[in-house]
Amino acid sequence: MTRRYDPERRQRLIDAALRVVGRAGIAGLSHRAVAAEADVPLGSTTYHFASLDELLVAALRQTNEGFARAVRESAAFARPGCDVAAELARITGEWLARDRAGVELEYELYLAALHKPVLRPIAAEWTDGVTETLVRHTDPVTARALVALLDGICLQVLLTDGTYDEEYARQVLARLIPAPVD
Amino acid sequence: MTRRYDPERRQRLIDAALRVVGRAGIAGLSHRAVAAEADVPLGSTTYHFASLDELLVAALRQTNEGFARAVRESAAFARPGCDVAAELARITGEWLARDRAGVELEYELYLAALHKPVLRPIAAEWTDGVTETLVRHTDPVTARALVALLDGICLQVLLTDGTYDEEYARQVLARLIPAPVD
């Protein structure tokens, strides 16, 4: 078999790793699975990434923060006086509907970070990303609480395999936001 | 090696499994690890539990619902007019301080339930347990939201390896509770 000239091998491995994780979860990631998915010799994966963790980190880092990104890219949040609760509820609903695997991945990442310190920074980035955006519309304490409540709501939806109730989400999120002081 | 007479071997395997899970997470559960922990031959684990899942289910079921139990056993919740937000914040703080491994286990269970349907009922029991108690002090919508927010707060604490701020928790939980109508 002839040596392959494949300058973007590294990137293709990352993409393959993401597909594997999306399909089988973080636990399902293995050198073999990635090599097969990328149609690349097994040795190649360990050549480009000294360890599985390194590959996992590279893959997750490029995923660009799941929910945080959806929030950051929201046009509504760009405007100052927007209805934060309603907008968060809307984005969440859309995210859950569009990218269920991505949602699961986000929580898998959080859990995995508990046991793999290398994942901590990534998990922190993802969490902080949302808070950062929200802080522009409310105080830090409220921002943190909003994120926590949303996390809890998403977890419940995933768990019960139930459907997401946007109006419910909007309503309880709104309760967390203090009435403006004139 | 002589045959051992060992009634309660089954129970000892469950206990060993819980220790293994506490130490290495659900992902770290293996027949071999349990057998070693219980000081029992490997074949014994598969004799008593036809599959790993069966053992895992037995172990989790006996754990008695982590947080749900802490809530249910709270003396304060027995009284009608108690300060729900304050009490929840208190219990959570105590739980996080006393049984960190148990907290992680709870979230691992939730996540694992996503991929292992056999765990769903157990996860449901745990979640519903808390809501059930809360419903005696507030409406169902609020109860669900309180649980979600607590879930989110715990997740953040676990993730950031940070300390739990009871006063913060009490304050934002309180916001979720509607003002009583006279």
Add this chain to the structure above:
Amino acid sequence: MTRRYDPERRQRLIDAALRVVGRAGIAGLSHRAVAAEADVPLGSTTYHFASLDELLVAALRQTNEGFARAVRESAAFARPGCDVAAELARITGEWLARDRAGVELEYELYLAALHKPVLRPIAAEWTDGVTETLVRHTDPVTARALVALLDGICLQVLLTDGTYDEEYARQVLARLIPAPVD
């Protein structure tokens, strides 16, 4: 659990063993499979049959000789001047159509007998049974050849998963039978 009074346990084990072999082949026979099939505790199988081989022998012996039996019970062979080739072809066709699993079992038995001496006598009984009947209508050499040819034809049918051509069988079987000398 209360001790079961079950006087025909032995027989039920044999029946269960036959069902297991029919489903999974001789290789699929195991104490566990039989115990489950008979809804009987595992220990019971080894109590009634000291070894797997013993159970297998008991089961095969009661099967009553597959093809040999079909031949022996043929009404046509009872009559002296019958068309042996046609009748053999007919019986074989019916047997293949009615009891495919039985046919496979017969050849599995033959093969297994190669490695398990205890099965030899049973295999011999089965083979000889047919010859015995045929000898009443033709000479021993021809009888043996007829059986051999039928064995070969059945093997081909099983192997190619093809259909059985009764007319073809009749025709070539007939060639083996010497023309009667007046």
Add this chain to the structure above:
Amino acid sequence: MTRRYDPERRQRLIDAALRVVGRAGIAGLSHRAVAAEADVPLGSTTYHFASLDELLVAALRQTNEGFARAVRESAAFARPGCDVAAELARITGEWLARDRAGVELEYELYLAALHKPVLRPIAAEWTDGVTETLVRHTDPVTARALVALLDGICLQVLLTDGTYDEEYARQVLARLIPAPVD
């Protein structure tokens, strides 16, 4: 233990597999047995052959068709007017005398093919090989019947552990061959 440089390891595994099958039958084939026979670490067998079936197929394929090969290589069959029955009887006798294990293997292959579809093509190759040669000396129907009869005769020899009677074989084979029409 030092890493071994061992090109042709793959081939050695195939050879070892054949020895194992020859000794213990197809049912006796296992990764462990092969690894031990080839004096190679266990992991090596699964590296070169992703599954046992794959190894079995590779081994059987290289065996080169047992009886079919003996027939094809017969010098007599190269000549047009040869005595087919006599030659077949001769070859069979030689084969049975020279390679008893190979004969058993052939029938084991046929039986195993019933349950393992991957073996079907190999079994088909073996069977068809003989017929192909014979068709050059007689019509297809007769060719098929000759093969069937030989199969049956061999089966009987194996089964009764008896000796092969070449003259008997020649005689009954001859009966299958239609008299030439002038």
Add this chain to the structure above:
DNA sequence: AATGAATGAGCATTCATTCAT
């Protein structure tokens, strides 16, 4: 007489990683 429990050997397979080429 009957059986639940026990056990050790065995099974196929997956895996992360190392290394000779």
Add this chain to the structure above:
DNA sequence: TATGAATGAATGCTCATTCAT
């Protein structure tokens, strides 16, 4: 530089059989 080969540990699971009760 790139990779096929190698390896040893580990995985879940099945099994025939033995034995204490």
